[in-house]
Amino acid sequence: MGKKKGHNKPQPANSPIAPQAVPETPEPLDRFQKLNAIAEQLKSFSPKKGQATPPSTPEGSNSAPAAALPLATSTPKAQEKADKRPAKAKGKPEDLNDGDGKSRADIENERKAKKLEKQMKKEAATAKKKADAAAGNAEKPPKAPAKEAPANKGQKDAPKTPQQPSKPALKKHFASSDSSDSFNMTANGSKNVSFKEKSNLKVRFDIQPSNQYDLTERPAIRVSSYFVHATPHNVHPAFRRLAAKCEFKKLNGVNELLLAFHKTLIEFVEDYNPRPDLPFSESISLDLQPQLCCLSDNGVHPFPQAVGNLIRLFKKQIHELDNTKEICDLKTYLKEWIENSAYYNFDLAEKAIVEFTISKLKSMAHRRILTYSRCPIVEKIILTAAEQFNDLHVYIVDDPNNGSRGKTMLESLSEASIPCTYGHINSIGYLVHQASVVLLGCSAILNTGRVVALRGSSLLALSAQAVNIPVLVAAKTCTFVDKVRLDEHLSTALLREPIETIPEDLVTALVTDLRIVPPSSAPAVLKAKQLGYDN
Amino acid sequence: MADQVAVSRLRDRVNLYFHKTAVRESSSKLALRMLSFFEDLVRYAHYETAEQLIAILRAEGELLYAAHSNEFIIRNMLLVVLRGVRDECLTQTSGSDDTLPQADSLNHFQRLWFLPAPNQVQINSAQLRSGVLDFIKEMKEEINVSAEMISNQAGHQLVKTDTVMTYKLSQSGTLKKFFSLFRAKTIYSVDDDPSAPANVISSVEILSTMKLTTRVVLSAAAILPDGSVVAPAGTLNVCLAAKRHSVPVVFCAGYYKLTPMFIPHLDEFNVQGRPTDVLPASEALKFSNVSVANPLFDLIPAHLITLVLTQSSAKTPLHVYRLISDYYHLEDFRQLDR
Numbered sequence: 001m002g003k004k005k006g007h008n009k010p011q012p013a014n015s016p017i018a019p020q021a022v023p024e025t026p027e028p029l030d031r032f033q034k035l036n037a038i039a040e041q042l043k044s045f046s047p048k049k050g051q052a053t054p055p056s057t058p059e060g061s062n063s064a065p066a067a068a069l070p071l072a073t074s075t076p077k078a079q080e081k082a083d084k085r086p087a088k089a090k091g092k093p094e095d096l097n098d099g100d101g102k103s104r105a106d107i108e109n110e111r112k113a114k115k116l117e118k119q120m121k122k123e124a125a126t127a128k129k130k131a132d133a134a135a136g137n138a139e140k141p142p143k144a145p146a147k148e149a150p151a152n153k154g155q156k157d158a159p160k161t162p163q164q165p166s167k168p169a170l171k172k173h174f175a176s177s178d179s180s181d182s183f184n185m186t187a188n189g190s191k192n193v194s195f196k197e198k199s200n201l202k203v204r205f206d207i208q209p210s211n212q213y214d215l216t217e218r219p220a221i222r223v224s225s226y227f228v229h230a231t232p233h234n235v236h237p238a239f240r241r242l243a244a245k246c247e248f249k250k251l252n253g254v255n256e257l258l259l260a261f262h263k264t265l266i267e268f269v270e271d272y273n274p275r276p277d278l279p280f281s282e283s284i285s286l287d288l289q290p291q292l293c294c295l296s297d298n299g300v301h302p303f304p305q306a307v308g309n310l311i312r313l314f315k316k317q318i319h320e321l322d323n324t325k326e327i328c329d330l331k332t333y334l335k336e337w338i339e340n341s342a343y344y345n346f347d348l349a350e351k352a353i354v355e356f357t358i359s360k361l362k363s364m365a366h367r368r369i370l371t372y373s374r375c376p377i378v379e380k381i382i383l384t385a386a387e388q389f390n391d392l393h394v395y396i397v398d399d400p401n402n403g404s405r406g407k408t409m410l411e412s413l414s415e416a417s418i419p420c421t422y423g424h425i426n427s428i429g430y431l432v433h434q435a436s437v438v439l440l441g442c443s444a445i446l447n448t449g450r451v452v453a454l455r456g457s458s459l460l461a462l463s464a465q466a467v468n469i470p471v472l473v474a475a476k477t478c479t480f481v482d483k484v485r486l487d488e489h490l491s492t493a494l495l496r497e498p499i500e501t502i503p504e505d506l507v508t509a510l511v512t513d514l515r516i517v518p519p520s521s522a523p524a525v526l527k528a529k530q531l532g533y534d535n
Numbered sequence: 536m537a538d539q540v541a542v543s544r545l546r547d548r549v550n551l552y553f554h555k556t557a558v559r560e561s562s563s564k565l566a567l568r569m570l571s572f573f574e575d576l577v578r579y580a581h582y583e584t585a586e587q588l589i590a591i592l593r594a595e596g597e598l599l600y601a602a603h604s605n606e607f608i609i610r611n612m613l614l615v616v617l618r619g620v621r622d623e624c625l626t627q628t629s630g631s632d633d634t635l636p637q638a639d640s641l642n643h644f645q646r647l648w649f650l651p652a653p654n655q656v657q658i659n660s661a662q663l664r665s666g667v668l669d670f671i672k673e674m675k676e677e678i679n680v681s682a683e684m685i686s687n688q689a690g691h692q693l694v695k696t697d698t699v700m701t702y703k704l705s706q707s708g709t710l711k712k713f714f715s716l717f718r719a720k721t722i723y724s725v726d727d728d729p730s731a732p733a734n735v736i737s738s739v740e741i742l743s744t745m746k747l748t749t750r751v752v753l754s755a756a757a758i759l760p761d762g763s764v765v766a767p768a769g770t771l772n773v774c775l776a777a778k779r780h781s782v783p784v785v786f787c788a789g790y791y792k793l794t795p796m797f798i799p800h801l802d803e804f805n806v807q808g809r810p811t812d813v814l815p816a817s818e819a820l821k822f823s824n825v826s827v828a829n830p831l832f833d834l835i836p837a838h839l840i841t842l843v844l845t846q847s848s849a850k851t852p853l854h855v856y857r858l859i860s861d862y863y864h865l866e867d868f869r870q871l872d873r
Contacts, residue, residue: 395828399737399738399739401737401739402739407814407818410822410825411821411822414821414822414823414824414825417824419824419826420824420825420826421825421826421827421828422813422814422822422825422826422827422828423813423827423828423829423830424813424829425726425738425739425769425772426726426738426767426768426769426772426830426833427768427813427828427829427830428769428771428772429768429769429770429771429772429830429833429834430768430801430802430805430828430830430833431828433800433801433802455739455740455743456738456739458742459738459739459741459742459772459775459776462742462772462775462776462779463771463772463775466775487743498739500739500742500743
């Protein structure tokens with residue numbers, strides 16, 4: 001049936017038309033045209049309001065089959081609409097009839113108007129959000145758009161359709177009367193807003209990677225959680241500086257980013273004045289939100305994995321704060337925690353990783369290391385190893401399209417007079433025959449043991465496996481994340497470098513600051529460091 | 536004496552050809568030039584027997600190959616011409632019996648028992664000359680249509696809806712012809728310049744794009760008898776990624792790239808390109824103790840290759856050696872020093 005609802009309702013007595021089978025799913029526009037024709041006919045039966053025929057008349061050819069349509073399809077919808085309306089409208093029979101005709105054309109125009117309304121609402125909502133956020137109130141007022149909408153509808157309808165002047169009145173009446181109705185509209189409206197936005201995000205199922213990393217085009221995750229719109233008023237300048245640095249590519253790589261993030265957090269805690277009405281931990285966690293939103297574009301881009309780890313642990317610390325203590329005590333406690341974390345995760349961890357790797361290198365006959373682009377930990381390893389061994393040779397593979405960071409590594413190594421060879425990705429096949437071990441850096445280790453690293457590292461791992469040389473990945477335990485991903489294609493909030501995941505079967509071992517582990521032991525490391533989500 | 540002068544002049548001319556070309560042009564053009572060189576030798580040199588002709592050709596060819604030892608095609612063409620000479624000789628002595636199956640190595644041994652060696656046979660040198668020149672002309676023609684004939688086989692190996700990955704499409708004449716005659720739906724070209732008629736991706740994206748690919752079509756620089764292939768540097772990454780994702784790898788090559796030589800380790804052969812392509816000369820002082828790796832070729836082992844397309848056939852790498860005996864004579868490459 002055309003209308004699925006209530007096709008078993010009794011037909012009106014005055015209908016001379018016998019019900020016939022309606023085509024299963026007629027075109028909506030078609031349907032309305034036909035129904036308009038019926039409405040016309042009905043109006044001709046009861047010309048109470050002295051109206052002209054509705055302008056949206058179908059062609060003569062349509063009206064003939066339109067007459068054959070059963071009225072059963074029109075009445076249920078009309079009855080539904082009538083049910084929604086308050087009893088006042090139901091009382092007058094001519095209103096009901098006119099309501100029929102109007103509801104058809106109404107629906108058409110409503111749909112047109114709704115689209116406009118959505119746009120207006122979006123603008124109104126963002127304007128309201130900004131105003132509210134400034135005042136500290138983040139709730140989206142649901143009523144205000146609804147109140148605005150009918151007025152807009154009335155305005156939009158008047159130039160659009162040369163309809164009767166009673167139409168806007170009816171619409172306003174229709175819209176504002178029933179609270180549940182307006183709720184429906186706003187719910188619909190908001191849903192439609194997000195749907196529209198989603199459709200703007202160009203979700204593609206056949207992602208074709210292109211030459212330029214056009215990060216604005218990549219599909220972004222829409223975080224559905226509650227967030228606070230970040231404005232200049234509630235974001236600490238330290239975070240803005242961090243964001244600016246990242247944008248201008250002053251910070252390369254996760255390591256530098258993490259260090260900078262630590263410093264930013266310390267600054268933030270130091271300058272922070274808690275709100276008078278809330279306990280310290282709650283107030284600081286509340287005010288941390290807009291800072292993070294500023295960095296991550298309001299949840300559009302996720303944070304790089306290791307940074308996410310840090311944020312989570314920091315929030316946990318805040319949560320566990322003893323609010324009875326003095327504020328300055330709490331602040332010092334937090335600052336100390338951050339500094340400790342930086343010390344453990346950077347100075348100590350790197351020392352441990354370097355030691356472990358060198359003990360592995362000691363047992364090798366030829367120390368010829370193949371590495372990709374620049375990882376600061378790998379650089380440290382090589383520099384320390386060069387002091388101990390004198391037969392070290394380093395092969396650096398670089399990606400010229402993306403910053404050529406291998407060259408910075410090359411500089412620092414050649415300054416330490418370490419013999420180096422430099423090549424692009426097409427030289428991997430040649431260099432891998434000469435190297436005896438591959439050393440890679442990473443930005444995160446996933447739960448399954450997959451390594452998140454710079455794009456192109458997997459090619460080294462692949463070639464290394466083909467010639468049977470070990471692949472070691474230098475991974476700090478703070479970069480282990482309790483997530484599972486197949487691929488990392490998404491752009492992250494702060495680091496705009498292209499990354500990918502190296503499958504775990506291509507990696508021989510992860511050199512962590514705890515010990516050297518095979519990639520399959522990643523969950524054990526997570527548990528040991530209590531970085532899991534359930535802790 | 537006149538022929539000595541002629542020969543030396545030809546020698547000079549071909550050496551000049553090598554010096555003039557700053558950028559290496561396509562292999563087919565090089566093969567044609569080599570064939571012309573040998574053609575001229577056949578035409579202008581003086582010889583009485585086939586053996587003499589063979590000696591002259593081999594001397595000149597080996598000299599040229601020694602000067603440019605990274606160009607396998609020189610030797611390949613020499614071997615083709617030598618085979619042509621032997622064939623001509625054979626057809627003339629056995630009275631234009633050209634129904635002998637040349638590809639059968641057993642027959643070679645059989646014939647050695649019955650027929651005298653070429654140096655003992657008195658044949659009409661004029662006839663020999665014209666015969667060999669005809670043969671060379673045929674071979675040249677085959678080179679000219681090789682790209683097209685390879686592309687004709689595309690329809691058997693690929694479907695229109697395939698997603699095809701290739702390497703440096705715009706630098707290979709064979710591949711360009713292949714893809715112009717066969718319009719695949721999506722073509723990814725790795726490391727190409729942006730004007731190529733394909734989606735150009737960077738080599739860092741090979742592994743992630745391989746998930747979407749259904750076929751890999753590549754061009755070979757040389758095909759070795761064990762089925763391994765010498766290809767432009769960087770192709771190894773594509774082949775390894777294809778192996779990982781079980782994508783069939785197809786190599787296209789004309790017959791002039793069939794090299795009857797085993798290369799166990801490419802280092803001995805591998806040519807390095809200009810270091811300034813990798814590190815700009817402005818940084819030469821800063822990196823004075825740094826060596827630059829810019830290899831031109833990669834050796835792709837046979838187990839990574841699914842199919843080798845030549846203009847006459849499609850063969851798995853295990854059967855490529857049979858093509859060798861199609862084009863070359865056993866006698867000639869038995870004595871190669873490499």
